[in-house]
Amino acid sequence: MSQTTEPTADGVPPHRYTPALAQQIELAWQDRWEAEGTFHTPNPVGPLSEGFDRVADRPKAFVMDMFPYPSGAGLHVGHPLGYLGTDVTSRFLRMDGRNVLHPMGYDAFGLPAEQFAVQTGQHPRVTTEANIAAISAQLRRLGVDHDTRRTFATIDPGYYKWTQWIFRQVFEAWFDPETDRARPITELVTELDAGTRQPAPGTLPEGQSWAELSPVERRRVVDAHRLAYRHSAPVNWCPGLGTVLSNEEVTADGRSERGNFPVFRRPLTQWMMRITAYAERLIDDLDRLDWSDSLKQMQRNWIGRSTGARVRFPVSGETVEVFTTRPDTLFGATYLVLAPEHPLVEALTADVWPDGADPRWTAGAATPAEAVEAYQLQASRRSELERQTEGRDKTGVWLGVTATNPLTQRQLPVFIADYVLTGYGTGAIMAVPGEDTRDWEFAQVLGLPVVRTVQPPADFDGGAYTGTGPMINSSNEQLSLDGLDKATAIATVTEWLVANGCGEATTTYKLRDWLFSRQRYWGEPFPIVYDADDLPVAVPDSMLPVLLPEVDDYSPKTFADDDADSQPEPPLSRATEWTTVTLDLGEGPQEYRRETNTMPNWAGSCWYYLRYTDPTNDQQFVDPELERYWMGPREPGDVGGVDLYVGGVEHAVLHLLYARFWHKVLFDLGHVSSEEPFRRLVNQGYISAYAYTDSRGFPVPAADVVERDGQFLYEGQPVHREYGKMGKSLKNVVTPDEMIAMYGADTFRVYEMSTGPLDQSRPWETKAVVGSARLLARIWRVVVDEETGEVRAGDVEPDDDTSRALHRAIEAVRDGMTTLRFNIAIARITELTNHLTQAFPPGTAVPRSVAESLVLLVAPLAPHLAEELWSRLGHAGSVAWAQFPVAEDRWLVDDTVEVAVQVNGKVRAQVAVPADADAATLEAAARADEKVVAQLEGKTVRRVIAVPGRLVNFVVG
């Protein structure tokens, strides 16, 4: 924006694109963008609709990142990779004629700020807001095109008011299995009152009907139907953190994801969300999304659908229902196993051991009841994870009774064993030791019979055979599965079970309901109070937000890591002036007790994308018209959603599953028109870095390591090179600030985008950044004379070679931009630049049309440089709103092409032919080439393949 005219002390031309000039240009344009509101995205209606006329005829594009947690450490060069990917995309789409929404916000509730607050006494809001300010300054300096009017943090009361409102919607809804969707809870009450619907199984008190219940009992029944409900069940209690955790927050070895403290299963009353009701839709709708296959697979695995059958076994007057994924092996079932906690255990247990009871089955107890009691106690001390661990010695005791196999009439002894879990399937299994490893191990320990029903290969000498093969030993008078394959056998036996009333096909899921309450301070308070009956009541919308109260002590009560019997005590429970409140909820002023748990960290990120579309609305969580405009389906059957969502793969199951669940609830209740939140999702790669350790194994500062003759040296001493995540502990952090100071933001942007496709991880290499700086300096030199500062663009027509180079570059750059392979876009821009540097040496005029196109091509990648050159080329408006070049077809094809001539697949010659030459012409031209003649001499040509525009291949014998 300003011309440097200082003389040069060091031989550098006065108007060269140096880092100092880049800095100056970048800061000036960032100020101008802000002053002019260049990146303000107009909404069709409402307070942000100013300027919509300008974009009314454009298709919309909603592009966003997973918003960051504002950590105090700031950003290193790995963080902006995704942010720059969406920035280049949004700038490209704006230039290509879209109305682009590219916002950014902060996911600001969470543990680190709270833990810092506990240590320092500083309110978490203070540190969090300081961190937000620091990160936004870093983002601004990168030159990203966020509409900052739409920026918010999840801790803003104006935002979490609506997080609470959505919780209320979930609380005030139930899932109707008949229509497979959520409905308002009031409709359930109406149907129950009218007798047109029965309460869900297990929700009524034993032996009573809805009509007989008292009002309080009825409320308990209704509460048990809600999508957000309180439930006493074994949950993950983490004494070290003083809070409960969701399954998703517990690692495979039974510790907390944050802090790595031991986690115990304990029955506690907690808020749950009924995500399991949506398991089927969450799996099925993956097929309608533009996500990577691996990511979809992770979600499928997490939800864990397995299809199989429920089979009913009569046992001494009762019926035990088992779930199996292998009903085809029913002929091989030789015993049953119930989870030790199975509700029928007590009723089934025999009074005395039958005569001749196997001592291995009785655990030496005098009676079955004694054995069962001892075993149940032992099992309760084991974690669920421990119980599932393979290879552990199998244990169990007999109940003293037998069940009848409906196919064979064989009597099957019934056991309890801790390898069967209550939470999965029906909590009972039919054991098929011939085809199941765990059943085999159990059968070996207890001396139980094995019947093989799948033919193993001849050389199979193992125990359980879990592979495929034809069915054997599987027939009775009515039914034979022998010889069938697995799928046919499953279908056949399931049909028989249904016909004989012994079972039916069914589907189960591994997914559990979402544990939604935490005993923490720094989270959204629940919009819930408890009345005199100790039942939950939602705080009405008019009283939202329920503000987080000020407290003296932010810490939950924590306990010794291994104190499994400790009780949760949330920090808010100590804010006694806040916890008790008098409200008039329609029955006159009454005293209520507030919920003192807070929502989990994931709540705020479940719907933030919706708020970007209407960030200032204080009447609704989002204006339906704005949701339809930015998120709505494009055609009937389309799921809608954000057009491009970029973020780390670490959120593959947690955030992405929770957000999809909330979105579907909001869809069912009619609050949004889109069925899914994120239409297209891309996981950006990671940037890792080399780290160096000295002879003692300690990391040394990576920046000070030098390479000499393939050896790495630090202060003259050889060091060992390792490769890992960028971080303080490895002393290998590089920050964007350092890179910007060294080269400017544009160079940093181009370098990050040039090292590979967006979804690929790559190592950071500071010394390679200079390549991007050189490219931008060459582009500058094409437009600006380094010596005089004059613009080199002149009114000359480009020659044909230049036109072809330009239009090929345009075509390839567009392709790279739309497929997020910015590296190939940059490679083609480099080729074009190199061509122009050669074709138009300093002192000659560069065709204006070509120079301008080059600037437009690079504008999404290096926006400040492009703005400066665009303005020097005489344009008043921002290049961000200029039209992105469109390739002309006539320049994409050559008049003549070089075609490879192969003999038996090996390239032997090149011939030039007209681009539109047909196969015959190609062959004739190839045969006329002297090298080809020499190759074919004395040989029989058996076949000729000529592909127009590609090659000719002679197959000779």
Place this chain on the structure above:
RNA sequence: GGGCAAGUGGCGGAAUGGCAGACGCGCACGGUUCAGGUCCGUGUGUCCGAGAGGACGUGGGGGUUCAAGUCCCCCCUUGCCCA
């Protein structure tokens, strides 16, 4: 153990089944420069050959095809997810 993804020069990486290694880094040589940790140019897969040229070459093995980095099967290695 199961599932998914990926293995291409010294490095990051290109390549609708059709001339492997685009583009960049690094390196070598040359030029500019008082100087170079500047800039510009040329070269750079491996082996043989002075050269022209030739042979080999995309983790390993097999297959499909006129033609395979690309498609299929088996194996090895690495990464991620789930156990």
